[in-house]
Amino acid sequence: MSYIPKYILKRLVPKDAVTLEGDEISVEVTNVISPIPIGDLPGSLKDVLYIDLDGETVFSPEKQEIADDVKLFWDGEEYDLETIKQAGGGTMAVGGKLKVKIPNKWDLSVGETHKLKLKVDIDSPIEIEFEREISE
Secondary structure, three states: OOOOOHHHHHHHOOOOOEEEEOOEEEEEEEOOOOOEOHHHOOOOHHHOEEEEEOOEEEEEOOEOOOHHHOEEEEOOEEEOOOOHHHHHHHOEOOOOEEEEEEEOOOOOOOOOEEEEEEEEOOOOOEEEEEEEEOEO
16 A cells, blocks of 8 residues: 655645535545546445544445445536446546545534545555544
């Protein structure tokens, strides 16, 4: 697994990237590294995605309670965990923004700080871990 330097992580997940929008937590990530060939994912993103909140796994291939409620937005188009492979013609370009919205089943509030870890467990796993304050 590759290490992402902090200065790149700050551009990848800006300080104001985690927001509370109604009853959903929203995380916006900007691809600042290289084109990501999401069309090459084996199977569904459901099978390789892990989300940890404050050290507790809240989503994984084994823990799918929120799978149908996850919404992904790329270039103004909405996708789910099954259809995201079609975004950007199968490639997420550098400079593109991916917004992930999940139901706020943990009663998180504006002003709280939480640690998030997102991992895509493929041949060369992608993992980003960051701590952010939830904003409006």
